[in-house]
Amino acid sequence: MLNSEGRKLRKGFVPSTRHVLIGLAFTAILLTASACAVRHTTTIAASQVPPPAREASTGELVDRVNTQSAAVRTLNATVDLAPTAGSIYSGVIKEYRDVKGFILVEKPAMIRMIGQAPVVRTNIFDMVSDGDEFRLYLPSKQKFIVGKTTFHRLAKNALESLRPQHILDALLLAPIDPARDVYYPQQDEGSAGQRFYILNILEAQPAGERGELTLKRRVWFDGATLDIVRVQFYGPQGSRLEDAGYSEYQDFDGVHYPTRIRVERPVEDYRLSITILKAAFNQPIDRDKFELKKPASAERVVLSERHEGEDAAPVEAGHGQ
Incomplete structure (x- = not known):
């Protein structure tokens, strides 16, 4: 040594x-x-590299929307719900965990949706709509709320702003009429490099408003699969009314449909995540399944009237909103 x-x-x-x-x-x-x-050298796993985008014409994107729209006539689903309500008054956010739900849908505008609390499985809410009027029952508050689907106002409890037609708009994709609707495509890229095709769908303003076109919907497609992954809804003044996200598509007896749906309503300040556990499409549904009657002990609240002690503010209503 x-x-x-x-x-x-x-x-x-x-x-x-x-x-x-x-x-x-x-x-x-x-x-x-x-x-x-x-x-x-840092090696990126092949699974993390987004697949290349497919070539897609505007006509093919329109066909995708219309095919998915036509594929669903009725829906009977058991779901998990994750409603998050953020109070715009106090800034407090309350999340309801492990909520089991049941959804019935029939075109053109019928929907019923029930949400149940964890463990005991008592109803948190029960609501229906026929496209013209909605009914919402909140057992914990013993309130039975009724109103036109076109009427909107903010509530202290954001779940009181929950409307069945908001969910219906996310579940039933509206078709595009190439002869009537105005639309144009664009492309976008996500933060992870994935590419998206977007269809911007416009509508004309009523007479007397200079005949201007305003944005009504934006439909997002995954560039690799051409699955619809997002739909944004806009009001007459261009404000964003609703943002719906779609993922984890599955085939249900020939119906290609997402099993995870996210609904966000920025004006009413709530978000709702829907995970489909079981679904049956295009089966007959009895008409009485869409009926919701006021319990004798519940207070009836009509939203077209202002009630003493209620804080309310009108909000903008848009197409189907």
């Missing part, structure tokens, strides 16, 4: 702590120098 000066050490010599530290430091310097000479 040699010492730090290169001289041979006598047999049985035990290096001191100082000698050991010097040797370790010298070794570390050599390793560091070697590492600096090596180029480091």
Whole structure:
């Protein structure tokens, strides 16, 4: 063994702590120098690289919308719900976990939706709409709320702003009429590099408003699969009324449909995530399933009238909203 000066050490010599530290430091310097000479390459897993976008014409995108729209006539689904209501008055957000739900839908505008609390499975809400009028029953508040689907106002409890037609708009994709609707395509790219096709759908303003076209909907398509992944709804003044997201498509006896749906209503300040657990499409549904009667103990609240002690403010209503 040699010492730090290169001289041979006598047999049985035990290096001191100082000698050991010097040797370790010298070794570390050599390793560091070697590492600096090596180029480091970060490899991205193939699963993280977005697939290339497919070529798609505007006509093909319109056909995609209309095919999905025509595929659904009725829906009977068992779902998991994750409603999140954020109070615009206090800034408090309350999330309801593990809510089981049941949804019935029949074209053109019939919907019933029930949400049940965890464990005990008592109803949190029960609501129906026929496209003209809606009814919403909140058992915990013993309120039976009735109103026209075109009437909107803000409530202290954002879940009181929950409307069945909001959910219907997300579940039933409205078709595009190439002879009547005005639309144009565009492309976008996500933060992870995935590409999207977008159809912007416009509508003419009523007579007396200079005949201007305003944005009504934006339909987003996954560039790789051409599945519809998002629909944004806009009001007459261009405000965003609703944002619906779609993912995890499955085939249900020939119906290609998303099993995860996210509904966001920025004006009413609530979000709702829907996970479809079981679904039957295009089966007959008895008409009485869409009837919701006021319980004798519930207070009837008509939203077209202002009630003493209620804070309310009108909000903008748009197409189908």
